[in-house]
Amino acid sequence: MAFDPRRLTCPRCQADWPEGEAHRCAACGFTLHADWFPAAFRPRTVPAPTGAAESPGSTTDPVCYLHPQRRASVPCDQCGRLVCGLCEVQAGPRHLCPPCFDAAQTRADGELPSSRTLYGRIALGLSVVPLFPPTALAALVVLAVGRGKPGSLVRPSRFPARVALVLALLQLTAFSVLVALAASGAFD
Amino acid sequence: MDPEAHSHPQQYEPLRARARMRPLPRWGTAALALVLGPLAFLVRGSRQELWDGGDHLLIIEDNGYAERYRRVRYQEVEVLQHWPTSDYLQAAVLLALGAVGYLALAGWLYQTTDGDSLAIGPAAIFGVSLVLALASHLVRGPTTRVRLRTRVQVIELPVLGRRRLADRVLPRLRARISSAQEDLAGAATAPPQAPTGTT
Ligand SMILES: [Zn+2]
Ligand SMILES: [Zn+2]
Ligand SMILES: [Zn+2]
Numbered sequence: 001m002a003f004d005p006r007r008l009t010c011p012r013c014q015a016d017w018p019e020g021e022a023h024r025c026a027a028c029g030f031t032l033h034a035d036w037f038p039a040a041f042r043p044r045t046v047p048a049p050t051g052a053a054e055s056p057g058s059t060t061d062p063v064c065y066l067h068p069q070r071r072a073s074v075p076c077d078q079c080g081r082l083v084c085g086l087c088e089v090q091a092g093p094r095h096l097c098p099p100c101f102d103a104a105q106t107r108a109d110g111e112l113p114s115s116r117t118l119y120g121r122i123a124l125g126l127s128v129v130p131l132f133p134p135t136a137l138a139a140l141v142v143l144a145v146g147r148g149k150p151g152s153l154v155r156p157s158r159f160p161a162r163v164a165l166v167l168a169l170l171q172l173t174a175f176s177v178l179v180a181l182a183a184s185g186a187f188d
Numbered sequence: 189m190d191p192e193a194h195s196h197p198q199q200y201e202p203l204r205a206r207a208r209m210r211p212l213p214r215w216g217t218a219a220l221a222l223v224l225g226p227l228a229f230l231v232r233g234s235r236q237e238l239w240d241g242g243d244h245l246l247i248i249e250d251n252g253y254a255e256r257y258r259r260v261r262y263q264e265v266e267v268l269q270h271w272p273t274s275d276y277l278q279a280a281v282l283l284a285l286g287a288v289g290y291l292a293l294a295g296w297l298y299q300t301t302d303g304d305s306l307a308i309g310p311a312a313i314f315g316v317s318l319v320l321a322l323a324s325h326l327v328r329g330p331t332t333r334v335r336l337r338t339r340v341q342v343i344e345l346p347v348l349g350r351r352r353l354a355d356r357v358l359p360r361l362r363a364r365i366s367s368a369q370e371d372l373a374g375a376a377t378a379p380p381q382a383p384t385g386t387t
Contacts, residue, residue, distance in 0.1 A: 006337060008269065031271075032270065037366065038373040039265060039372055086372060098261065101261070114257055115255060115257060116254060153200065153257060
């Protein structure tokens with residue numbers, strides 16, 4: 001049997017979980033709670049055309065490629081396939097079909113980023129290593145690399161980056177002063 | 189769907205669900221703690237978080253340096269499965285046995301060597317860390333597993349690994365999913381409607 005990422009199994013015996021079953025595995029009797037939603041019961045494949053579908057009127061009506069019984073309202077900006085109002089996903093200015101919406105997530109940047117590097121947090125981690133110039137410099141490099149790049153999708157605060165900047169600069173200043181004092185013979 | 193919601197940067201509401209993903213099952217971590225003591229609790233995965241994005245669930249995996257995002261559109265959710273798991277009891281028993289064992293060992297060493305044994309300290313540290321781990325495990329309560337299926341895949345939600353958390357978050361998810369699929373519930377019985385011309 002081919003790998004099917006959609007395959008829902010019984011947690012105990014790994015048998016296919018029956019469609020629409022809310023509680024009990026038919027194979028082993030394991031019980032769980034399954035909440036089924038209408039999306040589970042919409043048609044997955046284009047049904048065999050009935051006699052009515054052969055009429056000229058219905059062939060000119062574009063249908064949603066995911067809902068063959070619904071009229072399409074918009075093409076997907078990514079793949080061009082026609083989808084109905086239920087399927088259409090707006091991602092910023094774009095209209096996408098659900099599969100392209102999923103694919104868009106795998107891109108690193110754009111309207112639907114799949115990941116964000118937390119430059120501020122990395123810099124903060126480096127800058128709290130006390131009085132050690134290499135990590136303070138590394139923190140500044142990280143801040144420079146991350147400058148202008150968007151942070152966390154849900155916590156866009158620049159606070160960690162600012163604290164890291166202040167700490168790193170303080171450390172470098174303190175170190176420079178120490179070096180200058182040593183060079184001028186203040187510690188002799 | 190409200191077009192306004194998409195013309196601005198996406199607003200996310202925290203579902204206050206956040207937990208470490210586990211490279212080992214709970215009883216495995218507990219068993220490791222019997223050997224490694226407190227060091228065993230350093231073996232842990234990324235943090236998973238759930239946020240509500242209005243029309244989709246945002247699943248965040250935070251490894252400390254970067255956040256990875258997965259989105260599950262409420263309209264796409266076909267089924268939510270959840271069930272209690274027995275590793276709550278297994279982990280509790282292992283941690284309790286370990287805690288009693290190490291503390292008894294520390295006490296016995298203290299008595300027999302008049303406090304001179306170098307092993308007393310480590311045994312006490314192991315015992316105390318297992319007591320703390322057991323207390324934290326018991327406070328967080330019984331364990332569950334939650335997964336959902338969309339049109340394209342089955343997704344595990346290890347973040348909802350405690351029943352109390354799942355009991356708080358699942359009703360919100362169910363409500364979101366049901367209201368996102370209201371149209372679909374009608375469409376299954378009603379004849380196809382004319383396009384509304386909202387592009
Ligand atoms: Zn079964
Ligand atoms: Zn598409
Ligand atoms: Zn459709």
